[in-house]
Amino acid sequence: MNAFAQIKPPSVGCGNAPVLKQRGQREVFCGLTSIVWLHRKIQDAFFLVVGSRTCAHLLQSAAGVMIFAEPRFGTAILEEKDLAGLADANEELDREVERLLARRPDIRQLFLVGSCPSEVIKLDLSRAAERLTQAHAPQVRVLNFTGSGIETTFTQGEDECLASMVPVLPETDAEQLLLVGALPDVVEDQLVGLIEALGVPVVKALPSRNADTEVGIGPNTKFIVAQPFLGATAGALAGRGAQHLAAPFPFGEEGTTAWLRTIAEAFNVSPEKFDEVTAAPRARAQKAVAAASERLSGKSVFFFPDSQLEIPLARFLTRECGMTALEIGAPYIHRDLVSADLDLIAEGPVLSEGQDVDLQLDRCRAAKPDLTVCGLGLANPLEAEDLATKWAIELVFTPIHGYEQAGDLAALFAKPLKRREGLTL
Amino acid sequence: MKLTVWTYEGPPHVGAMRVATAMKGLHYVLHAPQGDTYADLLFTMIERRDHRPPVSYTTFQARDLGSDTATLFKESCKDAFDRFQPEAIIVGASCTAELIQDDPGGLSESMGLPVPVIPLELPSYQRKENFGASETFYEICRALSAPVERTPEITCNILGPTALGFRHRDDVVELSSILESLGIAVNVVAPLDATPADIQRLGVAHFNVMLYPETCETACRWLEREYKQPFTKTVPIGVGATRDFIAEVKAIAGLPDTVVDDSRLRLPWYSRSVDSTYLTGKRVFIFGDGTHAIAAARIAKEEMGFEVVGLGCYNREFARPVRACAKELGLEALITDDYLEVEAAIEALQPEMILGTQMERHIGKRLGIPCAVISAPVHVQDFPARFSPQVGWEGANVIFDTWVHPLVMGLEEHLLHMFREDFEFHDDAGASHHGSHTPAAQKRRVVEEKTDTPEPVIKDGVTWLAGAEKELRKIPFFVRGKARRNTEKFAVEQGVTSISIETLYEAKAHYAR
Numbered sequence: 001m002n003a004f005a006q007i008k009p010p011s012v013g014c015g016n017a018p019v020l021k022q023r024g025q026r027e028v029f030c031g032l033t034s035i036v037w038l039h040r041k042i043q044d045a046f047f048l049v050v051g052s053r054t055c056a057h058l059l060q061s062a063a064g065v066m067i068f069a070e071p072r073f074g075t076a077i078l079e080e081k082d083l084a085g086l087a088d089a090n091e092e093l094d095r096e097v098e099r100l101l102a103r104r105p106d107i108r109q110l111f112l113v114g115s116c117p118s119e120v121i122k123l124d125l126s127r128a129a130e131r132l133t134q135a136h137a138p139q140v141r142v143l144n145f146t147g148s149g150i151e152t153t154f155t156q157g158e159d160e161c162l163a164s165m166v167p168v169l170p171e172t173d174a175e176q177l178l179l180v181g182a183l184p185d186v187v188e189d190q191l192v193g194l195i196e197a198l199g200v201p202v203v204k205a206l207p208s209r210n211a212d213t214e215v216g217i218g219p220n221t222k223f224i225v226a227q228p229f230l231g232a233t234a235g236a237l238a239g240r241g242a243q244h245l246a247a248p249f250p251f252g253e254e255g256t257t258a259w260l261r262t263i264a265e266a267f268n269v270s271p272e273k274f275d276e277v278t279a280a281p282r283a284r285a286q287k288a289v290a291a292a293s294e295r296l297s298g299k300s301v302f303f304f305p306d307s308q309l310e311i312p313l314a315r316f317l318t319r320e321c322g323m324t325a326l327e328i329g330a331p332y333i334h335r336d337l338v339s340a341d342l343d344l345i346a347e348g349p350v351l352s353e354g355q356d357v358d359l360q361l362d363r364c365r366a367a368k369p370d371l372t373v374c375g376l377g378l379a380n381p382l383e384a385e386d387l388a389t390k391w392a393i394e395l396v397f398t399p400i401h402g403y404e405q406a407g408d409l410a411a412l413f414a415k416p417l418k419r420r421e422g423l424t425l
Numbered sequence: 426m427k428l429t430v431w432t433y434e435g436p437p438h439v440g441a442m443r444v445a446t447a448m449k450g451l452h453y454v455l456h457a458p459q460g461d462t463y464a465d466l467l468f469t470m471i472e473r474r475d476h477r478p479p480v481s482y483t484t485f486q487a488r489d490l491g492s493d494t495a496t497l498f499k500e501s502c503k504d505a506f507d508r509f510q511p512e513a514i515i516v517g518a519s520c521t522a523e524l525i526q527d528d529p530g531g532l533s534e535s536m537g538l539p540v541p542v543i544p545l546e547l548p549s550y551q552r553k554e555n556f557g558a559s560e561t562f563y564e565i566c567r568a569l570s571a572p573v574e575r576t577p578e579i580t581c582n583i584l585g586p587t588a589l590g591f592r593h594r595d596d597v598v599e600l601s602s603i604l605e606s607l608g609i610a611v612n613v614v615a616p617l618d619a620t621p622a623d624i625q626r627l628g629v630a631h632f633n634v635m636l637y638p639e640t641c642e643t644a645c646r647w648l649e650r651e652y653k654q655p656f657t658k659t660v661p662i663g664v665g666a667t668r669d670f671i672a673e674v675k676a677i678a679g680l681p682d683t684v685v686d687d688s689r690l691r692l693p694w695y696s697r698s699v700d701s702t703y704l705t706g707k708r709v710f711i712f713g714d715g716t717h718a719i720a721a722a723r724i725a726k727e728e729m730g731f732e733v734v735g736l737g738c739y740n741r742e743f744a745r746p747v748r749a750c751a752k753e754l755g756l757e758a759l760i761t762d763d764y765l766e767v768e769a770a771i772e773a774l775q776p777e778m779i780l781g782t783q784m785e786r787h788i789g790k791r792l793g794i795p796c797a798v799i800s801a802p803v804h805v806q807d808f809p810a811r812f813s814p815q816v817g818w819e820g821a822n823v824i825f826d827t828w829v830h831p832l833v834m835g836l837e838e839h840l841l842h843m844f845r846e847d848f849e850f851h852d853d854a855g856a857s858h859h860g861s862h863t864p865a866a867q868k869r870r871v872v873e874e875k876t877d878t879p880e881p882v883i884k885d886g887v888t889w890l891a892g893a894e895k896e897l898r899k900i901p902f903f904v905r906g907k908a909r910r911n912t913e914k915f916a917v918e919q920g921v922t923s924i925s926i927e928t929l930y931e932a933k934a935h936y937a938r
């Protein structure tokens with residue numbers, strides 16, 4: 001019998017590389033920021049942050065443009081009088097939720113989202129969620145999760161959100177594959193299409209686009225994670241008896257193939273079938289990456305910590321686009337999820353977790369990378385120092401997973417370099 | 426607790442950041458969780474600043490709570506001093522740090538740093554961004570200014586411009602040139618580009634120009650008491666206000682009432698020229714911060730010939746002058762920071778134009794009403810590359826252009842009316858450049874096919890008969906929305922359930938002024 005062709009790892013990967021951990025100012029978003037894409041993905045959900053004016057301002061600034069008449073998120077801003085006594089804050093919350101649901105009958109799921117202020121004053125949102133679920137069932141289900149900056153960094157907000165949904169998923173014995181992560185619909189449809197073409201009987205996604213199409217879970221569920229930051233969700237799913245399929249993440253041709261192959265092996269798909277389904281999109285992806293990565297080849301890249309996508313993306317850039325990674329900074333390294341990617345990155349780059357932004361900027365200036373991947377607060381200042389930058393936030397808002405986006409992903413990194421080449425100033 | 430979707434103002438520590446980022450040689454140590462560092466991008470992205478704001482955040486985490494957040498604060502303070510060597514430091518707490526009560530002021534004082542350390546107390550759960558900026562600037566003036574001798578010649582300070590201010594960068598340039606034309610030198614501009622050393626010598630000026638009361642009125646009042654420095658009360662936005670401002674400066678400085686060179690000013694002639702006739706009586710709704718809203722109301726009425734149908738501001742601190750201004754216009758001021766209320770007011774009034782903030786621009790987009798932006802909160806568009814002040818002569822010129830831009834130019838409007846039957850101006854034909862590959866004859870046929878047999882359209886229980894719908898399509902696209910709404914409203918009021926051509930023209934006559 002034929003065996004699956006395996007990826008060739010480097011002789012020494014980064015799996016056991018030492019990790020630089022410094023403690024200082026962290027220049028990262030808090031988990032609330034995830035709401036910006038979560039609310040677009042889950043179409044009948046409202047995200048109610050219980051927080052301060054700062055939280056509202058963050059969401060507004062991260063959402064960038066105020067294009068939605070009344071978006072499906074908002075902030076219940078705590079005021080002086082709420083801080084005086086907790087009983088009041090709960091009553092006030094109930095009242096605001098009441099009003100909100102009366103105005104928005106389209107809402108079927110309400111997420112109460114904890115913030116730093118709500119956590120510091122120990123406002124118990126899980127009790128509030130139970131209370132409000134009783135009050136508004138069956139029309140609306142109320143859940144809670146934390147997006148606070150003292151507990152979560154940026155994409156961890158999505159992790160907390162999805163993890164909060166796991167305990168209330170119905171039980172099922174069906175044999176199925178669960179695809180985990182809030183992907184853009186177009187990407188999700190592509191990946192599900194490929195997996196179904198492999199012959200996997202039932203493919204579901206978490207989160208589902210609305211409450212009515214919700215998935216079940218049980219001992220015959222296998223799940224695969226599409227985003228490297230979903231550690232808590234993976235843990236919760238395993239806790240419900242589902243089986244985790246560990247794989248490199250589906251970025252680039254190689255990553256997508258390895259990810260799909262993991263699924264194929266778990267569902268006893270034959271190598272022939274696998275090749276038949278993947279050959280054409282693989283070839284397309286290889287061609288697209290080759291074209292888009294011309295400018296990247298031989299260049300160096302430095303990652304500031306942002307979304308936890310840094311490790312899989314460094315794997316893609318170093319293995320498929322010919323780049324050299326100088327530093328790969330991640331806000332948090334979730335080994336259970338990213339070790340497959342780490343093993344594939346050849347030794348060499350500094351691996352850092354957490355941040356002291358001033359020291360890291362010193363290292364970046366000294367390393368003089370050809371491309372720096374960083375947050376919006378650092379991009380223009382670094383450009384002013386003549387370092388080319390790529391905004392990390394674009395990587396979480398843009399479809400980048402899978403074969404059909406592999407070329408786009410390389411192009412995202414190539415664009416700042418192309419622009420510099422084209423300008424005469 | 427109050428549910429908020431979009432906010433006009435950030436928290437007060439963002440106001441403090443606007444002051445710190447505007448200044449040079451000052452550093453802000455902010456006790457705050459990591460997510461609060463988002464505020465940096467306001468400055469680096471919206472304002473395109475090429476430096477990080479001079480702010481060190483302690484970025485404490487849950488595990489630090491109750492143990493060593495105070496130590497963390499002191500470490501951040503020390504690191505910031507060692508690395509940035511500022512001439513002075515301001516310290517404070519964001520909303521979360523305010524709850525854990527570490528007392529940044531006391532902690533930093535105990536460290537014996539060799540530079541002035543100014544503690545800020547900004548109540549995050551009561552106040553907002555403008556207050557934060559104003560209070561920070563006032564505290565900096567109080568801590569750093571010193572009694573000094575006046576200059577022999579007459580000089581003044583320009584106070585109020587900050588980072589992320591609405592056109593503050595250019596306002597300073599324009600204002601300085603007007604003061605120069607009066608023979609008055611500018612001693613210090615602050616906070617924008619001022620150093621702590623500059624603040625120290627504020628007192629050598631003879632008076633202060635209050636450019637932006639939202640951020641400097643408190644400081645101006647204190648300087649008046651402390652150093653007997655009078656300050657100007659008129660903000661010179663608009664022709665009349667600029668003239669009043671100049672008169673005020675002359676009175677304070679004891680200058681003779683000579684003629685001032687305003688040869689750069691074009692607004693008055695542009696407004697009188699015949700092309701502007703169509704501006705007459707345009708119904709405008711004005712909303713912004715208090716200072717810009719009041720200035721806009723005067724310009725709209727006196728200098729553009731508009732009819733002001735609504736006026737309001739989002740910063741409660743300026744409710745009183747805005748109410749007074751509205752009253753003079755025979756209006757009730759709208760004082761709110763809830764954009765849904767503003768939207769409801771605009772919807773009810775159906776103005777022909779909005780003069781507002783970026784929020785109102787979005788409201789206008791949704792309601793199909795043109796909008797010109799007159800005030801913060803700012804957007805990347807509010808930092809144009811070209812010189813575009815709001816104050817002074819050039820400011821008036823810029824305002825004329827900005828306000829007229831969203832409206833269709835007068836002559837063009839007449840032409841569009843004359844040629845409204847011509848397919849080139851027909852909306853279904855699309856913009857000329859979009860359909861440039863389609864032969865004209867073919868395009869015309871498509872249009873005719875489409876418009877020959879319009880289906881009855883039903884809206885709110887009112888039906889548009891085919892003929893009326895067809896007639897409606899002949900009306901130029903930029904007024905059609907209004908014509909449709911007015912006709913439907915008229916029909917509902919008259920109890921008419923199907924709209925004929927007759928109804929359309931009756932409604933037109935009804936709404937004609």
Ligand code: SF4
Pocket residue numbers: 030031032051052054055056058114115116117147148149150458459460461520521
């Ligand atoms: S870090 Fe905390 S206080 Fe700041 S915006 Fe995030 S949740 Fe709100």
Ligand code: SF4
Pocket residue numbers: 856857858
């Ligand atoms: S027709 Fe199109 S391109 Fe021409 S001005 Fe209008 S929007 Fe711009």
